[in-house]
Amino acid sequence: MPYQWISFTTDYGLDDPFVGICHGVIARIVPDARIIDLTHTVPPGEIRHGAFTLAQAVDYLPPAVHLAVVDPGVGTTRRAVAVVARDGLLVGPDNGLLLPAATELGGATAAYELTEPAYRLPEVSATFHGRDIFAPAAAHLAAGVPPERLGPPIDVRDLERVTAPAPSVRPGAITTEVLTTDHFGNIQLAARGDTIADAGFVEGQQVTLHMGEARHIVVVGRTFEDVENGELILLVDSAGMLALAINGASAATKLGLVRGHFPECVISGPYS
């Protein structure tokens, strides 16, 4: 079997049998495949959140077919695609969800539209393409069906993209925005961790965070324990990204952040 593993990322939530049904569809096609559920609680329809969640995870997964479905356009004219990357395959809607992960996997080298009926379920519903199109495609790919058998090729430059704004960095200031928040209330920003050095900030110093109307004092640090309980810290998170956190509490709650909102952040202070 070319791929023993299928990773699975959706916004289906866990309140319904949608995820389990897709597991069943895969099991019927390729019983020996094993599935790693990455997360199924991407906020509904938040393509960007899903895209960066998957991209930050793939380096830690075994070689796999990466099945991802965050698909507010289900049943419309958006294409269903398989994307070939150097270090894996990706299956999902052509709405930008897959490409950041493809980049992490060495870059997209080919793409195919999922039109071949032999690799779909016999009946395709208007609202559940995860079950009817995407899970079957991922299963057939894991079983060794060559991607080009699934449908006509698409130029990878024509695939939809989602982008995070590039941060603006100069000595003494980083301008970026919120990328995601996690279960602990840590806030990941759309800037890599090395922007701290680029801006000339050093561990232990205080900087000022402007987010919307509000202003906060933040300490540049390395771990949650570098600040007192309740203090804000700016650190490099486990994905190598700039992040805001609070020792022992939720930074997202303290800063009034809502999942799915991405306010601009300006971090400024003395530099060396």
Next chain:
Amino acid sequence: MPYQWISFTTDYGLDDPFVGICHGVIARIVPDARIIDLTHTVPPGEIRHGAFTLAQAVDYLPPAVHLAVVDPGVGTTRRAVAVVARDGLLVGPDNGLLLPAATELGGATAAYELTEPAYRLPEVSATFHGRDIFAPAAAHLAAGVPPERLGPPIDVRDLERVTAPAPSVRPGAITTEVLTTDHFGNIQLAARGDTIADAGFVEGQQVTLHMGEARHIVVVGRTFEDVENGELILLVDSAGMLALAINGASAATKLGLVRGHFPECVISGPYS
């Protein structure tokens, strides 16, 4: 091994180790079985919700022992049963949870009460029969123990049943009720999709929905995109059932629905 797969549906939630403990019990009895977790967030004690969730999923699962536990009567005199259907086995409480799925699996042909101590855990608690009775029974069945070894036969006509009210359909009007709502706020009704045609409604037309005191305009369509953002649509969902949805939002929220409530819905309009 007669069944490689066990599907698993409960109202145990994900906040506690109950589901994991049942996985452990199964692994100790039949280590090579593989489990598909269908959902564990059936609203607590909502037998009807669990029954239709399972029934709408089984067609997509591989041949399996279907283990389901939504069991408000745990520890009382309700029976624990294994049900034999043409295309699979089912294990759970005799409270109506299993029969809609048995019907989807070709019909119940036999049933047995789970009384044989050899196929339970040595100690049976008063409150966790999923661990002590149902998971062991499912595991032993998957391992090949014949169902009749688990206890005395029960006439399948004596099994408890849950029913959804049959819809009432005439030209220009469908009277039905809410069956379930999902993670996206889509509302599934207790009527099959073909009632749209039976009532003489056609795609693109407007109909009127009466639910409780409220009245709403709804467009008959096929996919979420057939209506503007925020508009209500009446469509056939991925289980082949009539459903109410909103493009880009939660119909359940807009209509003020609460999980576990099943108000009557009357859909009326011009017919052709």
Next chain:
Amino acid sequence: MPYQWISFTTDYGLDDPFVGICHGVIARIVPDARIIDLTHTVPPGEIRHGAFTLAQAVDYLPPAVHLAVVDPGVGTTRRAVAVVARDGLLVGPDNGLLLPAATELGGATAAYELTEPAYRLPEVSATFHGRDIFAPAAAHLAAGVPPERLGPPIDVRDLERVTAPAPSVRPGAITTEVLTTDHFGNIQLAARGDTIADAGFVEGQQVTLHMGEARHIVVVGRTFEDVENGELILLVDSAGMLALAINGASAATKLGLVRGHFPECVISGPYS
């Protein structure tokens, strides 16, 4: 492979890919291992809750490496450890999380600090030791690496401990505290079920519960159905512990309990 199974317990929640990433890390090291997710919704940072959750589950799991991460001190000087018990191995932070389970598994006989770089990921972040240290250690142990290869030995008497207060029992009175609450709102107390007999209480009698300022009448029973709908019952739960429940409702809600709070409970009444 010395251990086919890895059990996995965390406070990572299910909203992020943290759990899936750890599954990926394990799959890359020991692809044939199988993981039982016990629960990932331990309240954030609640070491005691995680410790007793794991301890009450391990008896029902197959022989396993038990990986547990509830780690408010991640990135600080707290040690990362592997603990050898008679009937299994445990991996996690040295903050008390592992020892109650080790006791259930026959007692801790040795412990090692996880310092050996060969059994960590090449880069260790400051905030995600589940991915970088604990999951790799559990995977290597499951693959057969001897625990002593992971780092220097620690005297098991020097491991951190969490304790639940011993209940105080005399004829006619049990003084204890809340240990955990579950998804159904059942409240587990820090006393074993046999304290009911020790206090001289018998099934069917009424006792008085003092919790904080409030006083409640509670019936001593065996199953939820031993009381009317809405009445409080004192029973022995499925873990063999004393518990408060309500037939058909949440005792935690009725008594105003919050997860992570452990008020004292005094249960008193006539005894025989």
